[in-house]
Amino acid sequence: MKAGSNLEKVLTAGHFALTSELGPPKGNDVAIIQKKVDFLRGNVDAVNVTDNQTAIVRMASMAACSFVRQMGMEPVMQMVCRDRNRIAMQSDIMGATALGIQNLVCLTGDHHTFGNQVHAKNVHDLDSVTLIDMVRTMRDNQTLMGGEEKIDGEIKMFIGGAANPFADPFEFRALRLAKKATAGVDFIQTQCIYDMDRFREWMKMVRDLGVHEKVYILAGVTPLKSAGMARYMAKNVAGIIIPDKLIDRMAKAEKGVDEGIKICVEQIQELREMEGVHGIHIMAIEWEHMVGRIAETAGLLPRPAVE
Amino acid sequence: MIKAEQKPIEEILGYLEPYGKIILSGCGACVTVCHSGGEKEVALLAESLKMARNKDAKPLEIVEITPARQCEPEFAAELGDLVEGAEAILSLSCGVGVQTLARTYGAMAVLPGVNVVFMGETVMHGQWEERCQACGNCILEKTGGVCPIARCAKQLLNGPCGGSSRGKCEIKRETDCAWQMIFDRLKTLGQLHKLTEIIPAKNWGTESRDMGPRRMVREDLKV
């Protein structure tokens, strides 16, 4: 066991894992976290707590994770490279592990110009690959980055990362995941999948490199709410591909929400059959109350209890 | 070369309010190449400033000069004869030239007339793009001649990020993704294996701009 988190235990035991996501409040109203946790508790193995996603200022992931823990759920902390240098990052990791946080997803981060503090200084001291390497050094070497300074205590983190089979250059995406594996990533969550063919192709490239045997892969899904949402995402969000036939299906549906959930469940069932896919990551930001319904309909409940 | 853009004229007029006679110094190097501070631009700006001040009945006398460069003592000295009677210098050179003049003519205000925007390439006549950020340790050998520090919005050394789509950067549709370009170049060169090697985090704090104002010395030349 690298960290002994619930997520790690579920995956190590060979179960099909299920995680989801919640965004912390745009302030310090803890009741907002409580509400989301109440929807998710028991429906997933662990929940990602985003880190100033889309560069919009929210309560720090670490603080929100600490509350999530207190409220009876296992958090997955997220850390982006955009806002912190290596000093702050290592310091935060020490703090996070001291607070009992055992999962950390290492990300580059959305560009600051997307957010609500556009004049900020862009940090990017590290990138996601060197961040993964740094956390691995802290955990397995018990030193800071650079290998010299000893850390007081043990840093037990289950290290996560992201992968985007829908970004370009396509022929490099599996290789980039391999690079993260070399750097020490334990599990990854993919960007949300709509184009199954492309995902299948990517999984084949991943398997050809043997990466699925080194890294747990959780396939990302996001339920659509309407044809409008689908069209918007396809047009405006870089790195998301939505096939026309899905948009058509949403447009023709009587109730967009129900069709969206139906599609999501179908996707989960299809992904479950793919070799090398070890679980699902449901991203239903501000729609957390749907996660339980999706999990149940997809036959993923109850979640396994591991010792 | 260094690329710069002239400051808005309202800002320059604001700087010049207290003065009745100034030297307007262009520079024959970088700012000439990007058409913001060469001899022609000096003439145009002088006319515009004089006209604006004529309207307010506070005429401004301008002495124009465009040395080959402003960033070296010999060239900065060219203004020496003109300084008598002038109250300030408006310099259209980059920040380097402005500071060299300020150091040389310590008793006079030296005002910047341009904003340096980046070091870059002339892509075509009239269009310039950023190429270098003086990071102190060039890795262009590893990246097929495309710099991720200057041309990746997140300065990734192990990119691309998940926002690279159809060769473009997520932050602006017109911006090419540097890592797509790096990939394409290395592929053409038959050097894709270089992309599988992890490039370690940069020593920003000790080799680059965050180490404080940098200095370069050649003892053998200091004779």
Place this chain on the structure above:
Amino acid sequence: METGPGIFNPKIIAFCCEQSGIPALEMAESAKLELAANLEVRPVPCAGRIETVFLLQALENGADGVLVFACHEENCQYLRGNIRAKSRLSYAQDRLARIGLEKERLEICNLAANCGKKFAEVLKDKVEQLRKLGPNPFSRRH
């Protein structure tokens, strides 16, 4: 054209291309068409020879308005001189707008060698326009 005390005759500097503007001017003169009272003609071999700074210097030195007479866009004997002139004039207008100078004080007119009538009309319209705008406040005081 009215002249006399109390009548403002705006000073117009006309840069005239020798392929179009000058012949048009000569045609207007031989037809004895009325031309602006306070006109200064500056011949250039091609409108493309006009540097942007000439336009500004003309205004700063006392012109109330500056006109450029150039060949029609497809007809420049130096290929793109008239297009360069248009672009430079536009650049000058934008720059000078920032200090408050009215766009109308700078104008380019495309014509052919046999357009004596058009030449005179354009001048007449410009005089009317400049009378409404008043003398150029950006000129140096004499």
